[in-house]
Amino acid sequence: MVPVEALLGLVLLMVGFVFFGNGMTLLGKTGAKEIGVLNLAVAVMISIAAWKLHTLGLTAATALILVFALIYFMVGGIFCLGYDAKGLGWYCLFGFVVFLWYAYHFFALAAAVPAIAGVKWFGVFCLAWALLVILAFLALSLGKPIASTVGWLFIVESILTLLIPGMILLTDKWNPLGGVPG
Numbered sequence: 001m002v003p004v005e006a007l008l009g010l011v012l013l014m015v016g017f018v019f020f021g022n023g024m025t026l027l028g029k030t031g032a033k034e035i036g037v038l039n040l041a042v043a044v045m046i047s048i049a050a051w052k053l054h055t056l057g058l059t060a061a062t063a064l065i066l067v068f069a070l071i072y073f074m075v076g077g078i079f080c081l082g083y084d085a086k087g088l089g090w091y092c093l094f095g096f097v098v099f100l101w102y103a104y105h106f107f108a109l110a111a112a113v114p115a116i117a118g119v120k121w122f123g124v125f126c127l128a129w130a131l132l133v134i135l136a137f138l139a140l141s142l143g144k145p146i147a148s149t150v151g152w153l154f155i156v157e158s159i160l161t162l163l164i165p166g167m168i169l170l171t172d173k174w175n176p177l178g179g180v181p182g
Contacts, residue, residue, distance in 0.1 A: 004056060004177060009169025011049050014042045015068055016162030022075065023154030026147050036079025043072035060105065067098050089140025092133040099130035118176030125161040132157055 021035040050065040074088045106123030110116065132153050138144040168174040 004053070004058065005169045005172075005175055007049055007052060008061070009166045011046050011065055012162045012166030013170065014045055016158045016166055018042045018072055018075075019154045019158035019162055023151045023158065025079070026151030026154065032079035036076045039072040039079065040076035043069045043076060046072075060102075064098075064102055067095055071095065085140045089137045089142070092137040092140065095133040096130050096137065099126045099133065102126040103130065113178075115178040116176065118174065118178070121165065121176060125165070128157050128161050 018039055021030065021038050024030045025032055025035045046065050047069045050062045050069065053065065054062040071088070071091065074091060077083055078085050078088060103123040103126035106119045106121075106126060110118070110120035110123065132150070135146060135150050135153065139146050139150050165174070169176075
């Protein structure tokens with residue numbers, strides 16, 4: 001297994017846990033404080049993973065992962081301390097732009113370098129995450145009554161864009177980077 005893919009798989013798996021937990025919280029199936037702690041723990045873990053990727057020269061991956069980490073630090077504070085989530089909604093609007101740019105980046109990279117064409121899937125994932133964060137913006141900052149839709153989207157995306165890709169990366173069944181050394 002190539003260490004970079006393994007580290008990305010771990011990040012996807014951890015982020016998947018948070019997506020699932022946040023979705024369940026939005027659906028009223030779990031308490032906010034306990035999922036807040038999960039958000040904070042995962043934010044710390046993926047920040048460490050991002051730093052490791054940065055030391056390997058993968059600064060673009062580092063930045064993308066840190067967008068998630070900052071969201072999770074904010075959600076952890078909101079859930080644990082009871083803060084208003086309007087600011088998080090505005091950050092989600094910023095995240096929407098970031099995810100669209102990264103989708104373009106991954107699609108262009110896959111087209112330019114056939115050996116790593118598998119990164120196009122990260123472009124697809126970024127489009128899915130862009131949809132999620134723009135809906136979160138609408139719900140949190142503009143007060144649109146779509147929390148249950150956002151909750152279900154969190155759960156679906158936790159499985160399709162995070163759990164499954166993370167597990168196949170971790171079990172060495174997928175090598176989207178074509179063996180980039182770690």
